[in-house]
Amino acid sequence: NAGVTQTPKFRILKIGQSMTLQCTQDMNHNYMYWYRQDPGMGLKLIYYSVGAGITDKGEVPNGYNVSRSTTEDFPLRLELAAPSQTSVYFCASSLTGVTDTQYFGPGTRLTVL
Amino acid sequence: AQSVAQPEDQVNVAEGNPLTVKCTYSVSGNPYLFWYVQYPNRGLQFLLKYITGDNLVKGSYGFEAEFNKSQTSFHLKKPSALVSDSALYFCAVRDGVYGGATNKLIFGTGTLLAVQP
Structure with a gap:
């Protein structure tokens, strides 16, 4: 049982490039989330999903897209990378969305130059 | 709107002494x-949660937290700190209003x- 896995661990992008951050969970959780963590700012919710085929925006969705075709996978897409997207990105999952604990992946550190 | 505040950027404590990490919240x-803990270059790990019931919640690694409704606080505590407890601690809140x-x-x-x- 690997929990929540994320790839890659590190990535450097040039302005305007695109990339997909991968997230997979093997706990059969319904809910999945993407957060970004900036120094001194805590975690901000980018997008979340309550099940396969259903996604919704969080606090800071601009510049990102998501899809959820399976229960296990929840990739995050950056279409036109900007320096403001330099951050650490965490994927998380929970069985349900209200009282259940969220389990986090190890994170992806992204730098946009 | 819901919010959570951690008034201290850093807490310093000597090993063996009790520790408190403060958290206050606002929900409708x-x-x-x-409470979650983050070790360097790692994801967040769950420590404990309060949903309902006893105001004193016990969690992982000897940590506990006390829910105080009148003061809207949920401070994290441990009776005797260890050097290995050094990490970044996050408080989080969800409003119980459904939907x-x-x-x-x-x-x-x-x-x-x-x-x-």
């Missing part, structure tokens, strides 16, 4: 409260705990 309904945008988990900005040997 009943709060669901969580829609109010169900998102809101994180505080984090408190760095430094335990000196």
Whole structure:
């Protein structure tokens, strides 16, 4: 049982490039989330999903897209990378969305130059 | 709107002494409260949560937290700190009002705990 896995661990992008951050969970959780963590700012919710085929925006969705075709996978897409997207990105999952604990992946550190 | 505050950026404590990491919150309904810990270059790990019931919640690694509704606080405590407890601690709150945008988990900005040997 690997929990929540994320790839890659590190990535450097040039302005305007695109990339997909991968997230997979093997706990059969319904809910999945993407957060970004900036120094001194805590975690901000980018997008979340309550099940396969259903996604919704969080606090800071601009510049990102998501899809959820399976229960296990929840990739995050950056279409036109900007320096403001330099951050650490965490994927998380929970069985349900209200009282259940969220389990986090190890994170992806992204730098946009 | 729901919010959570961690008033201290850093807490310093000597090994063996008790520690407290503070958290206050604001929600419109009943709060669901969580503490997470983040070690360097790692994801967040769940420590404990308050949903309902006993105001004193016990969690992993000897940590506990006390829910105080009148003071809208959920401070994290441990009777005897270890050097290995040094990490970044996050408080998070979700409004218990069912449905829609109010169900998102809101994180505080984090408190760095430094335990000196």
